[in-house]
Amino acid sequence: MIQETTMRVGGARRVYRSSLRTRVSRIFGRAASHIVLLAGAAVFAIPFVWMVSTSLKTDRQIFAWPPVWVPNPIVWGNYPAVFDYAPLHRYFLNTMVIATAQVFGAIITCSLAAYAFSRVRAPGRDVIFTIMISQMMIPGVVTLVPLYILFAKLDWINTFLPLTIPAMLGSPFYIFMLRQFFLTLPMELEEAALIDGASRLRVWWTIIMPLSKPAIATVAIFSFMFAWNDFTGPLIFLNSRTKFTLSLGLQAFMFERRTLWGPLMAASTLMITPIMVVFFLAQKHFIQGIALTGMKA
Amino acid sequence: MTVKHPRRRLRLATREALTCYLFLLPWAIGFLAFVLGPILASLVLSFMRYDVVTAPRLIGISNFRDMFVTDKRFMMSMGNTAYYVLLYVPLHLLVALGLALLLNQKVRGMPVYRTLFYIPSIVPIVAASILWVWILQPEWGLINSLLGLVGIKGPLWLASLTWSKPSLILMALWGSGSAMIICLAGLQGVPQHLYEAAEIDGADRWDRFRHVTLPMLSPTLFFMLVLGVIGSFQVFTTAYVMTGGGPAESTLFYMLYLYRRAFVFLDMGYAAAMAWILFVVVLTLTLVQFRLANRWVYYEAEQR
Numbered sequence: 129m130i131q132e133t134t135m136r137v138g139g140a141r142r143v144y145r146s147s148l149r150t151r152v153s154r155i156f157g158r159a160a161s162h163i164v165l166l167a168g169a170a171v172f173a174i175p176f177v178w179m180v181s182t183s184l185k186t187d188r189q190i191f192a193w194p195p196v197w198v199p200n201p202i203v204w205g206n207y208p209a210v211f212d213y214a215p216l217h218r219y220f221l222n223t224m225v226i227a228t229a230q231v232f233g234a235i236i237t238c239s240l241a242a243y244a245f246s247r248v249r250a251p252g253r254d255v256i257f258t259i260m261i262s263q264m265m266i267p268g269v270v271t272l273v274p275l276y277i278l279f280a281k282l283d284w285i286n287t288f289l290p291l292t293i294p295a296m297l298g299s300p301f302y303i304f305m306l307r308q309f310f311l312t313l314p315m316e317l318e319e320a321a322l323i324d325g326a327s328r329l330r331v332w333w334t335i336i337m338p339l340s341k342p343a344i345a346t347v348a349i350f351s352f353m354f355a356w357n358d359f360t361g362p363l364i365f366l367n368s369r370t371k372f373t374l375s376l377g378l379q380a381f382m383f384e385r386r387t388l389w390g391p392l393m394a395a396s397t398l399m400i401t402p403i404m405v406v407f408f409l410a411q412k413h414f415i416q417g418i419a420l421t422g423m424k425a
Numbered sequence: 426m427t428v429k430h431p432r433r434r435l436r437l438a439t440r441e442a443l444t445c446y447l448f449l450l451p452w453a454i455g456f457l458a459f460v461l462g463p464i465l466a467s468l469v470l471s472f473m474r475y476d477v478v479t480a481p482r483l484i485g486i487s488n489f490r491d492m493f494v495t496d497k498r499f500m501m502s503m504g505n506t507a508y509y510v511l512l513y514v515p516l517h518l519l520v521a522l523g524l525a526l527l528l529n530q531k532v533r534g535m536p537v538y539r540t541l542f543y544i545p546s547i548v549p550i551v552a553a554s555i556l557w558v559w560i561l562q563p564e565w566g567l568i569n570s571l572l573g574l575v576g577i578k579g580p581l582w583l584a585s586l587t588w589s590k591p592s593l594i595l596m597a598l599w600g601s602g603s604a605m606i607i608c609l610a611g612l613q614g615v616p617q618h619l620y621e622a623a624e625i626d627g628a629d630r631w632d633r634f635r636h637v638t639l640p641m642l643s644p645t646l647f648f649m650l651v652l653g654v655i656g657s658f659q660v661f662t663t664a665y666v667m668t669g670g671g672p673a674e675s676t677l678f679y680m681l682y683l684y685r686r687a688f689v690f691l692d693m694g695y696a697a698a699m700a701w702i703l704f705v706v707v708l709t710l711t712l713v714q715f716r717l718a719n720r721w722v723y724y725e726a727e728q729r
Contacts, residue, residue, distance in 0.1 A: 161530055169528065176544075178567050179556050195570040208507070224489035237451040249438075250445035251651070263460060265651075266710060269659055269680060270519040270704045273687050273697045274470060280477065297455030306503065328444045357549040359662045363690060375551040379666050382555050389559055396552040402545055414547070415606055 138270070179400075187296045190389050206390035213385055216398060218370060219377035221238035224375060226291050233296025234351040235344055240349060241298055241308030243332045247318070260357035265303070268360075291358070291373075295351070302347045309343035310336060346413040349406060356403060374399050387395040442629060444628050453678040464704075471698035488698035499699070500655045502682035509660055509678060511592045514653045518646060520601045520715055525608030526638075540611075541669065546602030554666040556582065589675045593663050604649055611645035612638070642725040647722045658707050679703060 178199070182190055183206050185199040210216055244250075245257055279290045313336065321331050337344065362376040372380065378395055385392070405412060467711040470486055475481035492499045528539050528639060545553070561568045561582035569579035578590045615638060623633050661680035670685075679699070687696030 132536040144619070153573055157564060161507075161527070165527060165532065165538050166682070168524070169538055172542050172545055174465055174567070175556055175599065178560060182559065191565045192575055193565070195567060227623055237455075240448040244445045247554060248441055248448060251444035251563055253445055255450075256449060256453075260456070264455060265655065265708075266460065266709050267655055267659055270685065270700045271460055272683075272691050273464035273700060274466035276469075276687070277460060277466075277475075277477065277693065278463065294455055297459070298453075303452060327448035328441075328448070332448075353547065357551075359551050359666075363665075366466070375549060375716045377549050378555065382551075382607035382666065384559075393559065394553055396555050399552045400548055403549065404433040407544070407547055414543075415610075 143332050177394050181396055182389055183397050185390060187390065206394040209388075209391045210381075210395045210398070213388070213391060214376070214377050214381040214395065215369075216377065216395065217372045219372050222288070222371060223356060223373040223375075225232055226288050229288070229292040230295040230355045231351050232246070233292070234299060235347060236301055237296065237345060238302040238334065239299035239337060239340070239344065241303045242310055243328075243336055245303065245307045246310035247315075248328060258305060260300045264304070279365060285365060286367050286371055287297050287365075288371070291355075291361050295355070299351075302351065304349060306340070309340055313339055342413065342416065345410060346357050347417055349410055349413050352406065354404065467697045467700055470694050471701050473540040473694040473697075475693040477693060478691075481694070482530070485693070489702075490517065491695070492698065492702065496678065498674070498682055502677050502679045505675065505677055506658060506679040508590055509594065510654060510657045511656050512591070513660075514595055514650065516594065516598055517601055517604060517657075518649060519647065519651055520598050521604035521608050522600065522642075522646070523614055524605040528605070528609055529612045536631075539606075542605060546600040546604075548600070550662045551598065551666055553596065554663050557592075557599075558667050561592055561596075584672055586673055586675050589668060589672060593616065593667065593676060595665060596667075597638050597660075602652075606643060607649060610640045614666060643722045644724060647714070647718055649712055650715035654710055654714070655707055 154411065181197060181199055184202045184204070185206075186201070186203050189196045189199055215366065244255065245260075275290070276285075279285055282289075284290050298331075317335055317339075318331050321335060326334075357375065358373070359375040362373045363379075366372060369377075369380075373374060378399060381395060382392060461694070470481070470483060472483060473481045474484050508716045528535065528542065532538075548556075553727065561569075563569055563579070563581045563584060566594050568582070568584070572579040572673055582588050582592045610662075618632055619637050623637050628636065659680050660678050664676045664678050664681050666682070668676040680703075683696050683699045685702075686699065
């Protein structure tokens with residue numbers, strides 16, 4: 129009896145001591161992770177802070193040492209000044225036209241292809257699917273030169289067609305992403321509709337598309353971002369300033385006025401803002417899309 | 426009835442197949458016209474001299490011979506690119522994995538941290554390049570100003586022969602956020618019971634990382650490695666915007682040189698030949714990676 133009690137007491141004490149130790153080490157561990165996280169977050173965020181801060185400074189403060197973090201006074205003049213050097217509104221419109229065409233084209237063609245790959249059976253379909261997957265591994269540079277020649281022959285250079293038509297016909301990344309999503313949808317609704325005599329096209333439009341809004345939104349966001357960020361395409365296929373996109377226009381501005389840091393940072397801030405807005409409105413779709421592409425293996 | 430039935434099924438199957446092909450048609454047209462066709466055209470072109478204005482002329486393998494024999498810039502751009510790939514790809518994986526491990530803890534405010542680390546990766550590349558030219562500016566840039574505060578004289582960064590490539594890599598690493606999210610998704614897919622089992626077996630933190638986390642994450646890492654190599658061999662925009670290939674061509678990457686040959690010197694045949702060399706190099710490396718994959722990539726399904 130006695131023996132048992134001491135054992136129990138001893139046991140309890142040991143449990144207590146170790147729990148205190150783990151609690152202390154946990155608190156230290158947490159504090160350490162917070163410090164590391166904060167330091168890391170600062171490193172990743174400081175460039176943005178610096179960009180916005182520079183865009184609101186006078187030249188004297190831009191070139192001040194030690195560096196000034198909060199502009200004093202805050203000047204807004206760099207923002208209107210951008211438009212004296214670069215017609216940003218024009219570039220913005222051009223980019224929007226290209227991005228909109230790409231987004232709507234990609235949604236329609238990619239979801240049709242993804243629906244076929246996930247549900248509609250045909251001989252050779254899986255071979256075609258493998259071909260499409262290998263297409264993702266082809267470095268884009270191999271097609272660059274012949275595409276330029278092709279578009280030159282078609283008289284498409286300096287139009288938006290090279291930047292929209294190929295993208296509107298569908299990209300393997302989005303097709304793959306949507307197929308993965310379609311595979312998770314239940315078949316019952318669709319089968320019922322097919323038995324009632326609905327065509328595949330009708331099933332796709334009235335059942336699959338409405339059920340896939342989150343995945344479609346992800347594709348929309350990714351193709352919008354691609355169009356918004358693309359530089360190589362516009363660089364090669366556009367050559368008159370009235371056709372420039374934001375990326376190309378901003379690069380030209382930088383090339384010509386390398387030292388106008390205030391207006392340059394204002395222009396960069398203006399270009400980044402829409403992407404940030406999209407991100408904060410649709411955060412979950414970003415994460416989901418990346419996870420879907422990453423799940424490949 | 427018994428005769429009619431299979432025929433009807435056949436007709437249905439044919440109709441279904443036709444529907445399938447029809448739905449795949451837009452992508453197939455795009456693939457044939459803008460991918461497969463151009464790839465083949467590019468191969469033919471690589472044996473030609475063509476300047477867009479005059480008619481193309483077959484010149485045998487002289488484009489390829491020039492590359493390896495007379496053209497010093499070709500080898501130099503290849504070397505610069507290899508430097509970039511060899512340094513960037515491993516660092517990129519390390520940063521992505523490190524951040525993902527850091528962000529996989531149960532700590533208050535995690536969504537805010539995740540957002541902060543992720544955001545740089547969605548910044549348009551031209552905007553990011555301009556921002557980093559300013560940050561790396563030797564006299565008034567942020568980094569050298571901060572280094573100056575602690576009494577260190579920072580390097581010339583983009584204007585320095587030794588630091589120009591590391592500068593571009595540093596900037597690229599700033600955008601590791603999407604790779605980090607892929608890693609994080611992988612980490613969260615590791616079943617908790619494996620960690621519990623390892624703990625019961627007396628595994629410490631490192632053991633658990635080495636024998637549970639890494640194997641379970643290896644397919645994700647492999648995927649990132651393959652795409653990372655393909656992508657970084659084509660590094661272009663940052664160099665084009667930030668350095669224009671300088672100083673002294675230390676950032677003249679393969680793609681940048683190819684772009685110049687094609688669109689500045691209108692040497693389409695030579696550029697096509699260069700593109701094919703790059704294609705073969707990247708394809709070989711990808712195949713080698715797939716071959717080596719079964720040594721270190723762990724697929725759970727095989728064990729079942």
